[in-house]
Every structure is written in structure tokens, then in C-alpha cells.
Amino acid sequence: MQDFAGAFTLAFSLLASFDADLYEIVGLSLQVTLSAVLIAALIGLPVGALIATTRFPGRGLVIVVLNTLMGLPPVVIGLLVYMALSNAGPLGVLRLLYTPGAMIIAQALLVTPIVAALSRQVIEDRHGECAELFRSMVVSWGRAIATLLWDARAALLTVALAGFGRAIAEVGAVIIVGGNINHVTRVMTTAIALETSKGDLALALALGIVLLIVAIAVNGAVSALRAGTVPASHV
Amino acid sequence: MYGLRSLGFVAVAALALASLAIGSARAGDFIIIQSTTSTQNSGLLEAILPEFTEKTGIEVRVVAVGTGQAIKNAKNGDGDVLLVHARAAEVKFVAEGWGVKRHDVMYNDFVVVGPAADPAGISGMSDAVAALKKIAAAEAPFASRGDDSGTHTKERALWDETGIDVAAASGGWYRETGSGMGATLNAGVGMGAYVLTDRATWIAFSNKGDFRVLVEGDDRLFNPYGVILVNRQKHKRVKADEGQRFIDWLTGADGQRAIAGFRLEGQQLFFPNAGGATN
Secondary structure (H helix, E strand, C coil), rough: CCCHHHHHHHHHHHHHCCCHHHHHHHHHHHHHHHHHHHHHHHHHHHHHHHHHCCCCCCCHHHHHHHHHHHCHHHHHHHHHHHHHHCCCCCCCHCCCCCCCHHHHHHCCCCCCHHHHHHHHHHHHHHHHHHHHHHHHHHHCCCHHHHHHHHHHHHHHHHHHHHHHHCCCCCCCCHHHHCCCCCCCCCCCCHHHHCCCCCCCCCHHHHHHHHHHHHHHHHHHHHHHHHHCCCCHHCC | CHHHHHHHHHHHHHHHHHHHCCCCCCCCEEEEEEEEEHCCCHHHHHHHHHHHHHHHCCCEEEEEEHHHHHHHHHHHCCCEEEEEEHHHHHHHHHHHHCEEEEEEEEEEEEEEEEEECCCCCCCCCCCCCHHHHHHHHHHCEEEEEECCCCCHHHHHHHHHHHHHCHHHEEEEEEEEEEHHHHHHHHHHHHHHCEEEEEEHHHHCCCCCCCEEEECCHHHHHEEEEEEEEEEECCCCCCCCHHHHHHHHHHHHHHHHHHHHHCCCCCCCCECCCCEEEEE
């Protein structure tokens, strides 16, 4: 397996050579996935907090469905988004198919249930601890949620990272709605799929290593951010 | 079920608006070609398209999928031009009104590749149907695309001529990968199975292992490519003018010269043959 050893050398020489195409692909991967995670957080966190702090009929079922949606296959999401954004579909008029916008939509749909389901659990645990306190202090519901979200920010950052990991690594959805168009919608995972299909396994693996390095950088950055904002006792 | 679907679309719509703001809605002249993996994996389109873009200012975005999926996407209006290799399906596409006209562009040929050990003993044969019969008789593993692609269509036509019911052997020696050409070649090399492939993808393929071309030269292995403008009457957003300019270029002197000039490892992969057209 000389491919294996060669891949590591290739990965680092690719990074060191500042190959413009590679950096374009890495940049688009980050742009798409970070946008998707941001959208997913804006939707998923309030939804998670809402379910965590309220009691309503069918709540158990909602939680089961939400937890199940964490396992949605990316290719199914890709197919649904394709059907919606296709020129023959109801949203074809937006002309988003085969653009980074379509990829952001697909990944946001993929990540939102993860953020909502995990943050629901995180907030519900904290809510249990603080419910009495809130009641005794007559804190408004909105204020209570804001406090809970802020208090749980370290755990919620980990939730966002779980979403990031899922989105940056998936290929099934973005290859359908993005089309893997060179210089337009080609990201790390679709480039890896392409090189694999060309039989260039060393280059494919090298790109995989680069993807891992990028993910390490993002996780490291978040970790540093967390250390800066959260008291040591909470980390 | 309907309610669930519309709920889904509402969700997509909301996200669409959000990402319209973020996503790069890059303007400018471009067309989308729905094409096959062989034209991309071989590097042909990447080599010849810049010349067209330089001349006309029209960017060409290539979505490379199997012929079956390319045709389906084009029927949905998700492309301006179709460049594929399954003549019967192309003619049908035009006859049903989805496409304007089919133009010949280029051709190459299919080959059967297999392991050096060649358990079915087909090396050097030029009769593809007889070779498939020997593979079936030996029950030697054969990896099929199984994905309605142009290559799969050709493969099924060849099996039909043998009179052998491969469906009965599916999962046994006949293995349907349901994947693209490259993935199927990877699988074939991995399990020592014979594969029918277009020659361009094979020459460009890097993971050959000990595989080599065993059967070639049968007239039935002819592999013509056609280019079709998607019909604006079916989808009003088709960029007919730009798409037609591309087809004119590809089938004209410049495009044909560019195709003939594309070489990989010293070999010409595609042979221009524009001139014929089918309404």
C-alpha cells in the first residue's frame, strides 16, 4: 500500500505549495459549512430551549422525532432539496440549484435537528437545576431561556461542533444539490469522491488528511474561544 | 403525507431566503452542462472548455453524472445542454420534445478490462458477445454499473445478445455496483471482476492494479457522444442562445480540433465526428 505513505507526503506538500485550487476548495467547504451551522444554531437553539422548558401534550413524541432526525441520511436531504430547488420543483424560481446557497440549505437541514435535539437535552438538564430558583425569583420565561442558553454556552459550543463535524464530513447532500462543479461548488468531500472515482487514491486520501487538518483547526479555534469566555470552573 | 411535504418545502424556502443573503449568487454569463463522468474523469472538458470561455465570455459549469441521471436532470430543466453517450435514450429525449436536436460530437469505444489471470480466458478476443458468454460460462465475477448510465445501457444490450439472464446471477458472479464508472472500476479491481468501461475513463484511471484491456475492436463496442440543447419550450429558463453557441462551437471547426487535440499518456481519447444531426 504505497498509496498510504504517499498520501501523507502529498497532503503536506499540497498544503505547503499553497495550491490555489486546494485553498479555493477548502475555503468553500468552510464557507458553506460554517454558514449552515450558523443558520442551524439560529433555528435549533431556540427550538431546543423551547422544548426543554415547556410542557405540552405529545412532547415525548416530538423529542423522539427530533432525536430520530439526527440520523437523517445526507443523500435523502440532498434529494429533497434537489426536488425543491429543481427548475421543475416549487422553488426553482430561486435559481439556487448548483450554487453554494443550495449546499448551505442542505447542510443546514442536516444540522438543525442535531443542534435542536442536543441543546434540548443540555438545557433541560440545567433547567431542572434552576427551575426552582427561577420560580422563586419570578424571572420571566424569555429571561430564563436567555440565562439558560448563556449558562450552558460551553456545552452548546460542543453541540455546534457536533453539527460542524457532521456537515463538513458529508458528501451525499452537497454532491446532489451542488453538482461538484469545478470552481463553483466543489468542496473537500466532493473533491475526494471525484479523485476516488478517478482511481487516484493517494490524492483522495491526501485531501482527506487536509480535511482533517482543517477540522482540527476549527475545533482548536473554538476551544481557544471557549477558554477565553468561560470561567475555568465551567469548562 | 402531502402536509409533511409542503411543510418541508416551507422549511427549505425559509432557509433559501436566508442563504440567498449569505450564499454567493454569482451573476455573469454561464451555462450548465449535464454530462457524463467519462468526459470529466478523463479531463477532456477541463482541457477544452477554457478555449470556449475565452472566446465567448460564457462560463461552462459541468455537472458530471451517469447518462441516465443527466437526462433526468435535463428533463427537470436543471441544465441548458446535455452531453451524453446513449444514442437511443438521446433520440427519445429529443422525440419527446425535451431536447431541440441531437448533434454528433465525437466517439470512442468500450473495452472489457479484467485481471491478468483472466479466469474466463477472454484475452485477445474481439467478439464482445462471445467474450461475455465465456465469462458467464466460467461464472467469473463481472462488475456491472447497474445505474442506467450509457455504459450500463450498452452492457445490457450486449448481455441481451448473449441470451443469458444475468439478473438470475445478480449477487453471485454478476455484481451490480450501482455506482459510477470509476467506483465500479475500483470495485472490479478490488474483487478481480471483469468490467465493461469506456476507453477514455480506463486510460485516465490510476488504480488499474494488474488489470488490462482484454477485449476490444468489436463494432458493437462503438461509443458515440451526442450533444443536445434542452428545449426552451419545456423550461423557459433554459439559456438557449448561450447553449446553442456552445453546441455550435463544440461541433464546429474549433471545438472538433480541440477534441482531437486532447491527449492523455500520448493517446487520443475522443475522436470528433460532428456533422450528423437527428431531429
